[in-house]
Amino acid sequence: MIRLNDVHKAFGSKRVLQGLSLDVARGESCVIIGGSGTGKSVCLKCVLGLVAPDSGLITVDGQDVQSGDRDAFLARFGMLFQGGALFDSLPVWQNVAFRLQRGPQKRPKAEAREIAIEKLRRVGLKPDVADLFPSELSGGMQKRVGLARAIAAEPEIIFFDEPTTGLDPIMSGVINDLIREIVTEMGATALTITHDMRSVRAIADKVAMLHEGVIRWHGPVAEIDTADDPYLRQFVTGAAEGPIAAVR
Amino acid sequence: MSPLLIPFATIGRSTLGMLRVIGQVTIYAGQAVSHILRPPFYPHELLWQLLQIGWLSLPVVGLTALFTGGALALQIFAGGSRFNAEAVVPQIVAIGIVRELGPVLGGLMVAGRVAAAIAAELGTMKVTEQIDALVTLSTNPLKYLTVPRILAATISLPILVAVGDAIGIFGGYLVSTTRLDFNEAAYLRNTVDFLELWDITSGLIKGAVFGFIVAVMGCYHGMNSGRGAQGVGRATTNAVVSASIMILAANYLLTELFFNA
Numbered sequence: 001m002i003r004l005n006d007v008h009k010a011f012g013s014k015r016v017l018q019g020l021s022l023d024v025a026r027g028e029s030c031v032i033i034g035g036s037g038t039g040k041s042v043c044l045k046c047v048l049g050l051v052a053p054d055s056g057l058i059t060v061d062g063q064d065v066q067s068g069d070r071d072a073f074l075a076r077f078g079m080l081f082q083g084g085a086l087f088d089s090l091p092v093w094q095n096v097a098f099r100l101q102r103g104p105q106k107r108p109k110a111e112a113r114e115i116a117i118e119k120l121r122r123v124g125l126k127p128d129v130a131d132l133f134p135s136e137l138s139g140g141m142q143k144r145v146g147l148a149r150a151i152a153a154e155p156e157i158i159f160f161d162e163p164t165t166g167l168d169p170i171m172s173g174v175i176n177d178l179i180r181e182i183v184t185e186m187g188a189t190a191l192t193i194t195h196d197m198r199s200v201r202a203i204a205d206k207v208a209m210l211h212e213g214v215i216r217w218h219g220p221v222a223e224i225d226t227a228d229d230p231y232l233r234q235f236v237t238g239a240a241e242g243p244i245a246a247v248r
Numbered sequence: 249m250s251p252l253l254i255p256f257a258t259i260g261r262s263t264l265g266m267l268r269v270i271g272q273v274t275i276y277a278g279q280a281v282s283h284i285l286r287p288p289f290y291p292h293e294l295l296w297q298l299l300q301i302g303w304l305s306l307p308v309v310g311l312t313a314l315f316t317g318g319a320l321a322l323q324i325f326a327g328g329s330r331f332n333a334e335a336v337v338p339q340i341v342a343i344g345i346v347r348e349l350g351p352v353l354g355g356l357m358v359a360g361r362v363a364a365a366i367a368a369e370l371g372t373m374k375v376t377e378q379i380d381a382l383v384t385l386s387t388n389p390l391k392y393l394t395v396p397r398i399l400a401a402t403i404s405l406p407i408l409v410a411v412g413d414a415i416g417i418f419g420g421y422l423v424s425t426t427r428l429d430f431n432e433a434a435y436l437r438n439t440v441d442f443l444e445l446w447d448i449t450s451g452l453i454k455g456a457v458f459g460f461i462v463a464v465m466g467c468y469h470g471m472n473s474g475r476g477a478q479g480v481g482r483a484t485t486n487a488v489v490s491a492s493i494m495i496l497a498a499n500y501l502l503t504e505l506f507f508n509a
Binding site for chain 1: 288372373376377378380381383384385386387
């Protein structure tokens with residue numbers, strides 16, 4: 001289980017997280033929604049230890065994320081970054097098999113390549129993509145390669161940072177369906193951040209609404225249309241009028 | 249604050265800012281050095297950087313040395329003729345190139361080519377979250393990105409300096425024998441007889457120090473790049489400028505240490 005308890009984080013005078021608390025159960029797919037600049041990405045980065053919170057406690061299965069063996073801790077995670085974050089200097093298959101070519105999960109080169117091609121196939125890409133470089137791929141293909149990299153080492157926990165940003169509606173639907181299928185098939189715990197409501201409905205078991213650095217609402221995805229929280233209602237309906245200021 | 253104190257406050261702020269950066273660069277370089285001997289090692293990355301930093305810098309360093317050697321011969325001949333000392337051209341070209349111009353110009357040319365390239369590459373990796381991605385893939389960016397570049401530059405630059413020395417002396421030889429009527433054999437004999445081993449070794453040591461400086465400044469500014477294209481552009485400029493100034497400052501200190509201590 002991932003537990004964030006009263007997490008605070010500020011950058012200079014800007015207080016991004018202001019006492020965020022959230023529990024994500026094992027095997028659950030939780031989606032954090034919220035407007036731009038509300039701290040969704042910072043929240044993910046705090047869990048991964050990429051950003052150190054100013055105060056509060058973050059644990060994964062009871063272990064403080066700031067202590068213990070970092071490599072063993074990170075080996076449990078896969079992450080799909082917003083822009084893909086593929087390594088430009090490496091061909092696609094080496095991007096996907098990056099973790100399988102180094103460290104404790106290292107495999108022989110041929111085996112790593114075979115796994116990479118299998119993962120590429122899983123996300124709907126043909127084997128001939130394996131030897132291309134990321135710059136030769138479209139945005140949607142880069143997202144799929146990023147997804148293949150996130151699942152390559154069969155992680156227990158997968159983070160998705162704005163998985164459909166910048167994609168057309170059809171490709172967004174494809175990526176949403178892939179994420180849902182893969183998370184279900186692997187039995188992984190998933191934490192996704194997005195402001196795309198189609199993604200929320202496709203991916204989430206539970207939804208958490210982040211606003212002004214705290215979780216305003218948390219509940220099953222089936223309840224987002226009936227919940228009476230005014231912040232959630234405004235976000236789900238996309239209304240300009242409401243408690244969330246349109247200009248932030 | 250009184251208007252009279254504003255200039256002092258500005259100087260104070262700038263000084264503190266500069267000291268903070270010096271401290272950060274020193275800590276960064278120290279951390280990188282401490283990782284050189286600790287596993288995991290990335291030999292493939294090191295070989296790739298040796299190719300990028302060393303091999304691909306050969307043309308620019310070679311051409312710089314060739315033209316500098318030629319120009320130096322002409323200048324020494326013209327200057328020496330004022331007191332009938334034209335004959336010392338081979339010796340002064342050799343010592344000038346080997347002790348000073350070879351390492352300094354080589355270092356500056358590599359700073360322009362390599363520090364800029366490193367800062368731009370790492371800066372772009374930072375703003376596109378590739379460095380965060382490395383961390384999530386259990387790979388320490390300092391080990392994977394910085395250490396191979398520092399090692400490659402520190403190994404490559406002395407070799408580039410040695411090649412540059414030879415080409416620079418050849419440039420002087422070429423101009424002296426074709427334009428200034430020097431005897432080929434005598435020119436070479438005077439050069440070889442005059443140079444001492446320490447002249448060459450000191451230049452190579454300078455090269456290694458300059459290589460280290462180039463890579464550290466490129467990596468530091470790239471890793472600490474600001475957001476967007478402007479941030480990467482500023483990181484690139486800062487890397488080249490700071491590496492160049494540090495090379496010139498280090499050159500003075502090393503010359504003082506080697507030849508005047």
